[in-house]
Amino acid sequence: MNSAVLSFFIFGFLISSGFATGHEEGSCQSQWVNNDHSGCGVTSKKGDDVYEALWVRNMDIAKETFNADFLVHMQNGSLDAFRFVKFTLQDILYLQVVTNMLKEVSEMPGQPDDLREFITGRYRSYKAFLQSWERDFSLADTKSIQPTPAIEKYLTSYKNVMNTEKDTIYFTVALLPCSRLWVWLAQNLKMQKNNAYIQWKIDNIGGHPEKYRPILNKYLNTTEKAQKANDIFRMQMQNEHDFFSTS
Numbered sequence: 001m002n003s004a005v006l007s008f009f010i011f012g013f014l015i016s017s018g019f020a021t022g023h024e025e026g027s028c029q030s031q032w033v034n035n036d037h038s039g040c041g042v043t044s045k046k047g048d049d050v051y052e053a054l055w056v057r058n059m060d061i062a063k064e065t066f067n068a069d070f071l072v073h074m075q076n077g078s079l080d081a082f083r084f085v086k087f088t089l090q091d092i093l094y095l096q097v098v099t100n101m102l103k104e105v106s107e108m109p110g111q112p113d114d115l116r117e118f119i120t121g122r123y124r125s126y127k128a129f130l131q132s133w134e135r136d137f138s139l140a141d142t143k144s145i146q147p148t149p150a151i152e153k154y155l156t157s158y159k160n161v162m163n164t165e166k167d168t169i170y171f172t173v174a175l176l177p178c179s180r181l182w183v184w185l186a187q188n189l190k191m192q193k194n195n196a197y198i199q200w201k202i203d204n205i206g207g208h209p210e211k212y213r214p215i216l217n218k219y220l221n222t223t224e225k226a227q228k229a230n231d232i233f234r235m236q237m238q239n240e241h242d243f244f245s246t247s
């Protein structure tokens, strides 16, 4: 791989975004896309780590999301319970639709074995979580949940990536903002133990987004691919932001 070009590109990333030093680490992934709890703890090697550069480059959106009214109220326990229910229903719908897409993407022809295995692993994890939520909420299915405009836009973005990118590494990139952002939000929310929403923090703090690192760094090995990945990552970070800011 052309690592000189890649390093130059990534280094440019870090410099231009002003986060060359002291960036936050989201070391874990949302629990609901991940059932294992091993290997937490990220040490990023700056300069050759596309996985890390994508996050660092788009921290501005993470920080804006953290300030969403929904999360501000969740943090101090004053969030209207009805708002939380609406948010949760949309999250279940999201989970259902993305699970179906993951199945489809995992079956796309012409993928390297390790990438297909990774996507299949994500599919199984999403599916298991969807099933546990359907049980918990006594839902036969999620077909009657109508998407809000923000969730509709988010799911359309996924669908566009799935339908236009033959290389499934880009769908994998599209999944990462959710995994990484939710852990980071959970880590940063300061909640009292008796906060009604403490379980949201507990459920989301223990994931492992760094499981994406090896596969992303392996296949996003040119400037062009890293740039395209950044465009997709940023679009999905914006979609996450818009979900929170309209909830």
Ligand SMILES: *[C@@H]1O[C@H](CO)[C@@H](O)[C@H](O)[C@H]1NC(C)=O
Residues within 6 Å of the ligand: 001, 002, 218, 219, 221, 222
């Ligand atoms: C990028 O990685 C793929 C998969 O490992 C490899 O086949 C390809 O030759 C690499 N390309 C470059 C430019 O290094």
Ligand SMILES: *[C@@H]1O[C@H](CO)[C@@H](O)[C@H](O)[C@H]1NC(C)=O
Residues within 6 Å of the ligand: 072, 073, 076, 078
């Ligand atoms: C929680 O935060 C909101 C928004 O800043 C504020 O209006 C409200 O008074 C706070 N409530 C408590 C209980 O601290």
